Amino acid sequence: MANEMRDKGIAIANQAVDADNAGNYKDAIDKYGKATEYLITALKYEKNPVTQKTIRDKCNEYLSRMDQLKKGQEPKAAAAGSGGGKGKEESRSDDEEDEPEPEPLTAEQLAAAEKEMDEDLAKLVGMQSVKDNMKRLCKQLSLDIKRKQEGQKTLDAIRHMIFTGNPGVGKTTVSRLVAKLFHQLGVSSKDTVVEVQKGDLVAGYVNQTAMKTYKKIKEARGGILFVDEAYQLTQALMKGQTDFAGEAIDEMMKVMNNSGRKSTTFVFAGYKKEMDEFVTYNAGIESRIKYRFHFDDYTVKELVVITNLKLESKGYKLTPDAARDMELVIDKNTNADLRSKYNGRLIDNLLQWASDEMNSRLPLDASGDALITLHKSDFEKAIKRFATARPPTKADPTLLGGYEVEKHLSEWGLDQYSQLFARAGYRQLYDLLSLSSEKDVRALGVSKDADVNRTLQLVERLDEQHRVLSLKMDATFISLDGAADISAWLEQEGLTKFVELFVKNEINFETLADLTEDHLKEMGVSEIGPRIKLLKAIEVWRRERDIAKKEAIRAKMNVMNAPPPVLRDASLTDTEKLRSKLEKAGQ
Missing domain, CATH: 1.10.150.50 (Transcription Factor, Ets-1)
Known part of the structure; x- marks a missing residue:
């Protein structure tokens, strides 16, 4: 039921986007409302939390667009891709031109940015090789700024990166520092990081991945697009299997040579071995990546430092024996393999579980420092949970x-x-x-x-x-505009002068699809201009009919049994009522 209603909602949403892009706003409002109703119904039956969130986000997107249309507003890219990835190709050119380069930083501004970067790096635990690479990067960018100050030219502007290492070693944290550095030094226009995985870039249906990837690239423009577990994009392709991820890679490569403050910087992250294979998939990927940072696993001593920093930030304390023996507790109850699977996340889990043990130990009338002081026994009991626990795994949206x-x-x-x-x-x-x-x-x-x-x-x-x-x-999808016959259709298209000619030659909707230029000449349409106008109208009609037919067949083949039930409230477009339904759905 959930799949059927969701697919129906998506099909109607695509129709709404078409109407929206064509300027048929009244029809678009109605279809956005209907699509939302089907998706809300699907939400009631959907069990997967990831899919639930996706459906809710889509519903809110459609409702917001309905509100805009009711107020007579029309954004530059009206609901582009709102349904299944369709939308005007022209939306890609929106805001593509980069703004003029700003003046180079002054010596004082440059020194302040370098100092702040040093301070940020000093706060990081371990990561010595990463810190060294960051300082080299900062120095290179600083020298480029000084070259510009003196009117000298700089070399290539490629700034994409690969971060390799196990989970929990700080790859995302460092990507935020890179974004901040680029912004402070005027390399990028924003200091934001947009985090994505394969499922955020690759769509489930044909011809949708490129637009889905492009939207994420555009969202990250001027900042960083952080592609976590990037190797997932090429694993199936390298085995010779069919995978739409190739479209995502192609879409990213199109813009990786762009320069300027508003271009997107890519950071590809994942396990070292898998990422080494990732860059070999396409020589173009490797040639577009300039920096490589490898993040080593945390040592036990570094994990202890992280523990103390996290406790200090929360205002918690340790008993003297807990503080003294923390390294021993971690070293004795974990091994290198376990620590490599968790790294910093090991401490997040350990502190949470130790807090649970403390709560179990304390009486209800506990007060003062007792409420925020962790004992050695709390950690000893908590760390044993790793014997049965498994590192958190992310659901694969694909x-x-x-x-x-x-x-x-x-x-x-x-x-x-x-x-x-x-x-x-x-x-x-x-x-x-x-x-x-x-x-x-x-x-x-x-x-x-x-x-x-x-x-x-x-x-x-x-x-x-x-x-x-x-x-x-074939007989069902002959008139998409409500025209009763071919004469009415010609009138709608502003081709009334040809009504008599079409009637005389017994042209109807069934034969219209096969009508060619030679046929029109035989019918006596000798003027080139009118003939071209007729052919264009017929081609548009033919394409729209084929699309409608294709979508209907797709839905019919999926259902295989009875079609989805028609909703009683299918014409409802009151956004407030729909929002109320959305809030109640899935509860």
């Missing part, structure tokens, strides 16, 4: 959805390949139609001959179903 594909693969004895199909973007039955050959199937990771044959048989059955549905729907 695996969300795709229930219908998963169900069909299971029916055909191919359920072991469900994740491969999902990661490659095959979420709807309609998507499987693009698997036209054995090579396509094997590229997904299906290796056994018998499994490849079964997959091709499944696709063949779906293809036959698609052909039947397509023929049935």
